[in-house]
Amino acid sequence: NMIGTPVKRKEDPRLLTGNGMFTDDMKLPGMLHAAFLRSPFAHAKIVRIDTEKAKQYPGVIAVFTGADLIGKVKPVPTMWYVPGADLKAKDRSPLALEKVLYAGEAVAVVVAEDRYIARDALDLISVDYEELPAVTHQEKALQEGAPLVHDDVPQNLALLWKAGEVRDEAFEQAEVVVRQRLYNQRVIPNPMETRAAVAQFNPGSGEMTIWCTSQNPHIHRMIYSGVLGIPESKLRIVAPDVGGGFGAKIATYTEEAVVGHAARELRRPVKWVEERREHFMATTHARDEVIEVELAGKKDGTFTALRVKNTANLGAYLSTFGGGCPTIDFGLMITGAYHIPQAAVVTYGVYTNTTPTDAYRGAGKPEATFQIERIVDLFARKVGMDPLEVRRKNLIPKESFPYTTAMGLLYDSGNYELTLEKALEAVDYQALRKKQEELRAQGKLIGIGFSTYVELCGFGPSKVAGAIGFQGGVWENSTVRVHPTGKVTVYTGTSPHGQGTATSFAQIVSDKLGVPIEDIELVHGDTQSISMGWGTYGSRTTAVGGAAVAIAADRVVAKAKRIAAHELEVATEDIDFAGGVFSVKGVPGREKTFQEIARSANFAWNLPDDVEPSLEAQSFFDPSNFVYPFGAHICVVEVDKDTGEVALRKYVAVDDVGKVINPLLAEGQVHGGVVQGIGQALWEGAVYSENGQLLSGTFMDYTMPKARFFPRVEWHFTETPSPVNPLGAKGIGETGTTAAPPAVVNAVMDALQPFGVDDLDMPLTPEK
Ligand code: MCN
Ligand code: MO
Numbered sequence: 001n002m003i004g005t006p007v008k009r010k011e012d013p014r015l016l017t018g019n020g021m022f023t024d025d026m027k028l029p030g031m032l033h034a035a036f037l038r039s040p041f042a043h044a045k046i047v048r049i050d051t052e053k054a055k056q057y058p059g060v061i062a063v064f065t066g067a068d069l070i071g072k073v074k075p076v077p078t079m080w081y082v083p084g085a086d087l088k089a090k091d092r093s094p095l096a097l098e099k100v101l102y103a104g105e106a107v108a109v110v111v112a113e114d115r116y117i118a119r120d121a122l123d124l125i126s127v128d129y130e131e132l133p134a135v136t137h138q139e140k141a142l143q144e145g146a147p148l149v150h151d152d153v154p155q156n157l158a159l160l161w162k163a164g165e166v167r168d169e170a171f172e173q174a175e176v177v178v179r180q181r182l183y184n185q186r187v188i189p190n191p192m193e194t195r196a197a198v199a200q201f202n203p204g205s206g207e208m209t210i211w212c213t214s215q216n217p218h219i220h221r222m223i224y225s226g227v228l229g230i231p232e233s234k235l236r237i238v239a240p241d242v243g244g245g246f247g248a249k250i251a252t253y254t255e256e257a258v259v260g261h262a263a264r265e266l267r268r269p270v271k272w273v274e275e276r277r278e279h280f281m282a283t284t285h286a287r288d289e290v291i292e293v294e295l296a297g298k299k300d301g302t303f304t305a306l307r308v309k310n311t312a313n314l315g316a317y318l319s320t321f322g323g324g325c326p327t328i329d330f331g332l333m334i335t336g337a338y339h340i341p342q343a344a345v346v347t348y349g350v351y352t353n354t355t356p357t358d359a360y361r362g363a364g365k366p367e368a369t370f371q372i373e374r375i376v377d378l379f380a381r382k383v384g385m386d387p388l389e390v391r392r393k394n395l396i397p398k399e400s401f402p403y404t405t406a407m408g409l410l411y412d413s414g415n416y417e418l419t420l421e422k423a424l425e426a427v428d429y430q431a432l433r434k435k436q437e438e439l440r441a442q443g444k445l446i447g448i449g450f451s452t453y454v455e456l457c458g459f460g461p462s463k464v465a466g467a468i469g470f471q472g473g474v475w476e477n478s479t480v481r482v483h484p485t486g487k488v489t490v491y492t493g494t495s496p497h498g499q500g501t502a503t504s505f506a507q508i509v510s511d512k513l514g515v516p517i518e519d520i521e522l523v524h525g526d527t528q529s530i531s532m533g534w535g536t537y538g539s540r541t542t543a544v545g546g547a548a549v550a551i552a553a554d555r556v557v558a559k560a561k562r563i564a565a566h567e568l569e570v571a572t573e574d575i576d577f578a579g580g581v582f583s584v585k586g587v588p589g590r591e592k593t594f595q596e597i598a599r600s601a602n603f604a605w606n607l608p609d610d611v612e613p614s615l616e617a618q619s620f621f622d623p624s625n626f627v628y629p630f631g632a633h634i635c636v637v638e639v640d641k642d643t644g645e646v647a648l649r650k651y652v653a654v655d656d657v658g659k660v661i662n663p664l665l666a667e668g669q670v671h672g673g674v675v676q677g678i679g680q681a682l683w684e685g686a687v688y689s690e691n692g693q694l695l696s697g698t699f700m701d702y703t704m705p706k707a708r709f710f711p712r713v714e715w716h717f718t719e720t721p722s723p724v725n726p727l728g729a730k731g732i733g734e735t736g737t738t739a740a741p742p743a744v745v746n747a748v749m750d751a752l753q754p755f756g757v758d759d760l761d762m763p764l765t766p767e768k
Contacts (some may be wrong), residue, residue, distance in 0.1 A: 011500060026240070182370065208228070226259055246676070247363055248283050311347075377742075422632070538734075650677075681744035
C-alpha cells in the first residue's frame with residue numbers, strides 16, 4: 001500500500017538540480033520585457049501623463065496608459081457575487097484611468113528590449129497627480145465625512161452580509177457575557193516566487209498563450225477570456241512550476257491581462273516579472289478584520305449564544321474572492337468546534353485606499369478560529385475555569401455527529417476529544433501545569449495556550465455551496481491515461497504549486513493500478529490538457545481532485561478487467577485484480593499483467609465487441625459536502641520579563657485530516673502552516689501611514705518567521721475518515737495557519753496573567 005506511506009517527493013530531483021521551469025525561466029524568440037509604473041500616492045487624481053520621453057528612450061518599443069487600453073482590455077471583474085449580500089462591486093480598470101486608489105496601483109506599462117531598459121524608462125514618464133485625502137483603516141472609512149474611495153459608494157461600504165440569528169434574551173438574560181474586540185491584522189503573503197507572466201500571440205490564428213504564476217489556470221482563462229476578448233478556445237493559460245502561492249496567486253490581477261494585450265498589439269512575446277518591492281504593494285494582502293465578538297453562557301462554563309461583527313478592509317477594489325473571505329468563509333465557521341445553540345454574524349466589507357485583500361492560507365477560517373478560540377479563553381477566565389475544562393465542556397461530543405451548527409453547516413464526522421486527549425498526552429498536561437507554577441514562583445512568565453479548531457475546506461460541493469450562497473460550481477476533473485507500455489499519465493484540474501501533489505496522486509493511482517510510482521506522471525496547470533478544472537486552494541486538491549483521480553483509476557481497472565477476462569476466456573466476475581495482476585479465480589497461473597492488458601487495449605485487435613480501444617477513463621467529481629478537518633494544538637511560551645520577547649518553548653499539533661495519504665508531505669504542510677500562523681501571531685503585520693504609504697514594504701520592515709525562532713513542531717495525527725469522498729481524506733494545507741495564531745496568543749496571555757493582561761493585538765511584539 002502506497003497510501004499512508006511517507007514517500008519522498010517525486011518532484012524534488014528535478015527542482016533540486018535546477019531543472020525546474022518557472023515563468024521567469026522562459027525565453028521565447030523576440031521576447032520583450034514589461035515594467036509597470038506604479039502610483040506613489042494612495043489617492044490622487046491623474047491630471048496628465050506624458051510618456052513621450054519614455055517612448056523615445058532607445059530600446060523602448062511601446063508605452064501604454066489606461067487610456068490606450070480602453071475598448072481593448074476590459075476591466076477585471078470580481079467573481080464574488082452572493083445573492084442577498086448587498087454588494088457594490090467595482091471592476092478594476094487594467095491601468096488606472098482618472099484616479100489612483102492605492103499606492104502601488106499600476107498607471108502605465110513600458111515594453112522594451114530588456115527589463116533594465118523597461119525599468120529605466122519608467123523614470124522618464126511624467127505624471128501630474130493631484131493628491132486627495134486617503135483613508136486606510138476600515139472603521140475610519142465608514143465614518144461620516146471620510147474620504148470616498150469610489151465616489152458612488154457611500155460610506156465606502158462595499159458589502160453588507162448577515163447570517164444566523166440570536167434572540168436578544170440570549171444575551172440580556174445570560175449569567176455570563178464576555179465581549180472582546182479583536183484585530184486580525186493585515187498580513188502580506190510572500191511566496192518565494194513573486195508573480196510573473198509571459199504572453200505570446202499568434203496573429204495568424206488569433207491564439208494566445210499566457211504562462212503565469214497561477215493557482216487556477218482555468219479560472220484565469222475564464223476571466224481573461226472576457227477581459228481580453230479572446231474566446232476560451234483560443235486562449236491557453238499555463239502555470240509552469242510555481243514557487244508557492246499561499247492564496248495570493250488565486251486572484252485574477254490586471255498585469256497579466258496587460259502583458260497579454262501588449263503581446264497581441266506588438267506581435268512579439270512579452271514577459272513581466274514582479275520585483276519583491278512591487279510584490280509587497282501589487283499582490284493581494286489578507287486578513288485585516290476588526291472582529292467584535294460576544295459570547296454568552298452559564299457560570300458552570302456552558303456556552304449559550306455567540307454574536308459576531310466583522311468590519312473587514314477590502315482595500316481599494318473587490319479582488320476576485322476578496323468578498324468571500326470575511327463573509328461566508330469566516331461567518332459560517334464562527335462557532336468553531338463547539339456546541340453553541342444560537343449564533344449570528346454580520347460583516348461590513350469596506351473600501352479603503354490600500355492594496356486589495358483576498359485569500360491567504362485559510363482565507364477567513366483563521367480569523368473565525370482566532371475569534372472563537374480567544375473568546376473561549378476569556379470566558380474561561382471570567383468563570384474561573386481552566387480553559388481546558390471549558391473546552392471539554394463545550395466541544396461537540398463524538399455521539400452528536402453528524403451535527404448541524406447554528407450557522408447551518410453539517411459537520412458530517414468528527415471526534416474532537418480524541419485529538420485533544422492526544423495533545424494533552426503529548427505535552428503531559430498535568431506535569432506541565434505544575435512546572436508552570438514552579439517557574440512562576442521563580443518569577444518566570446510561562447504560558448500554555450490551546451486551540452481546538454475545526455476547519456471547512458475541500459471546495460467544494462457545488463450544490464451545498466450554492467445553497468449557502470457561493471455561486472459557481474467547484475468540482476474536479478481527472479483523466480487517468482494508460483499508455484501501451486503500461487506507464488500512466490494522470491491529468492488533473494488542480495494546480496499544485498509546492499504541495500507535492502505529483503507524489504500523493506501517484507500514490508493513489510499506484511494502489512489502484514498496481515503500477516510503481518515511478519511509472520505515474522501528473523500533468524497539471526495547463527488549460528489545454530483538460531476541459532475544465534478549478535485549481536488548488538481551499539485545501540481541496542486531495543479531497544476533491546485526488547478523489548476524482550481515484551474514481552477515474554477505478555474506471556480504468558473496470559475496463560481492464562473486461563479485457564483481461566476476454567483474453568483469459570472467462571467471465572469478468574471470475575477475474576481477480578491485485579498487485580497489478582489479473583488472475584482467474586481459483587486457477588493459479590492463469591494471469592495477465594496490467595502492462596499486458598494496457599498493450600492489448602491500445603493495439604485493440606483482440607477486444608470484446610462492446611469494448612472501445614485504449615485504456616483511459618475520466619471522472620468529474622463533485623462531493624456531497626465540504627470536509628471538516630479538526631485538531632488540537634498546544635503551545636508553550638516564555639515571555640522575557642525584561643525585554644518582552646516571546647520565546648516558543650513547545651508546540652504540539654494533533655490534526656485529524658481523515659486518511660493521511662502521505663505522512664511526510666502532510667507533516668511538511670503542518671510545519672509550514674504552523675510557522676506561517678505563528679508568523680502572524682508574533683511578527684508579521686502590514687503597516688500603512690495615515691496617508692496610505694505602505695511602511696512595511698520590504699523584508700527589512702516586514703518580519704518573516706525564521707527557522708531559528710522555532711522549536712521542533714511536534715506533529716501527531718488521528719484518522720477519522722471523511723464520508724464524502726472515496727479516499728476518506730480531508731484537507732491539511734491550511735490547518736496550521738488556522739490553528740496556530742490563537743494557540744500562541746492564548747499562551748502569551750496565560751503567561752501575562754500575573755499582570756492582569758487579558759488581550760493584546762497581534763503581532764505580539766516585545767514593545768506591546
Ligand atoms: N495530504 C495528505 N493527506 C491528506 C491531505 C493532504 O497526505 N489527507 C498531503 C498531500 O501530500 C498533499 C498536501 O498534503 O499534496 C496538501 O494537500 P491538501 O490539504 O489537499 O491541500 P492542497 O493541495 O489543495 O493545497 C492547498 C493548500 C492551500 S489552500 C494553501 S494556501 C497552501 C497550502 O496548501 N499553499 C501552499 N500549502 C502550501 N504549500 C506550499 N509548499 N506552497 C504553498 O503555496
Ligand atoms: Mo489557499
